[in-house]
Amino acid sequence: MSADIIDGKAFAAEVRTRVAEHVRRLTDEHGIVPGLAVVLVGEDPASQVYVRSKNKQTVEAGMNSYEHKLPADTSETDLLALIRQLNEDPAVHGILVQLPLPDHMNSDIVINAISPAKDVDGFHISNVGLLGTGQKSMVPCTPLGCLMLLRDRLGSLSGLNAVVLGRSNIVGKPMAQLLLGDSCTVTIAHSRTKDVEAVCRGADILVAAVGRPQMVTKDWVKPGATVIDVGINRIDAGEGKTRLVGDCDFDSCAEVAGAITPVPGGVGPMTIACLLANTVTACCRANGLAEPD
Numbered sequence: 001m002s003a004d005i006i007d008g009k010a011f012a013a014e015v016r017t018r019v020a021e022h023v024r025r026l027t028d029e030h031g032i033v034p035g036l037a038v039v040l041v042g043e044d045p046a047s048q049v050y051v052r053s054k055n056k057q058t059v060e061a062g063m064n065s066y067e068h069k070l071p072a073d074t075s076e077t078d079l080l081a082l083i084r085q086l087n088e089d090p091a092v093h094g095i096l097v098q099l100p101l102p103d104h105m106n107s108d109i110v111i112n113a114i115s116p117a118k119d120v121d122g123f124h125i126s127n128v129g130l131l132g133t134g135q136k137s138m139v140p141c142t143p144l145g146c147l148m149l150l151r152d153r154l155g156s157l158s159g160l161n162a163v164v165l166g167r168s169n170i171v172g173k174p175m176a177q178l179l180l181g182d183s184c185t186v187t188i189a190h191s192r193t194k195d196v197e198a199v200c201r202g203a204d205i206l207v208a209a210v211g212r213p214q215m216v217t218k219d220w221v222k223p224g225a226t227v228i229d230v231g232i233n234r235i236d237a238g239e240g241k242t243r244l245v246g247d248c249d250f251d252s253c254a255e256v257a258g259a260i261t262p263v264p265g266g267v268g269p270m271t272i273a274c275l276l277a278n279t280v281t282a283c284c285r286a287n288g289l290a291e292p293d
């Protein structure tokens, strides 16, 4: 292996420390405690784990966490009523509705019911538009975490060739917007891309967000490239056990990349750290106070 490992776990811990310091100042100097409301509909096991983790880290950062667990058969009307109530609650600065929602709900309608100022996931259509036009917005947590890791590793990203593998609304597209905002030359590749391997091999920065376990191997990676692996895939590890892997074959890619994020311990921890940071940002904006850097 020749690549440096980008330690997202350690970086996320630093972000959380900075968030906690900002929260302490808000509380001590202004008597304000930022609050994050997380809404979970149904019993999806992975979502339950994420929500528990978000709740724990929110409290550890000194913020208030409001958890709303609703049964899977909750009507969309009732969920929208809860969102309206949270929109109006001055103690709640950030609202997150855990996805995926049950099939009988329209997630676009639900997400767009969240007040854009409290939309700490950055999925509301207003925030998507603001990001796309380079205006101040709420930035989706996972791409924001990737950008922070890239800036930390590379300094200026200006002029670099970036390939984003995947075009989802929650990762691929906002990631591409952020990289464009940092003056990269951006290509978005997806399942219809011709010779996707060659496209990826042209990348100084390769962000893989496809949800295909270990799809990207060393033949896809330009020597010295920085590889950010967003994928979280659980695969069979034999003897009835499972393990988490990314969208990149770590050992193979690490032979040629300059730097690479591991799975777990790369992008994953950054997502919640950025959620906490977004909640503090939303709180500062709501109170007309200086935002964290």
Ligand code: NDP
Residues within 6 Å of the ligand: 142, 165, 166, 167, 168, 169, 170, 171, 172, 189, 190, 191, 192, 193, 196, 209, 210, 211, 212, 230, 231, 232, 233, 247, 267, 268, 271
């Ligand atoms: P989606 O399934 O919404 O999107 C996957 C994208 O990958 C699509 O654009 C699809 O193309 C593209 N794709 C699929 N197969 C191929 C292929 N063979 N070649 C090229 N492109 C392909 O996934 P998400 O964006 O939601 O998530 C991606 C991964 O990131 C998942 O593993 C997920 O678990 C993980 N994730 C991790 C997070 C974290 O905190 N670290 C947060 C969110 C997601 P097309 O549009 O043409 O179908």
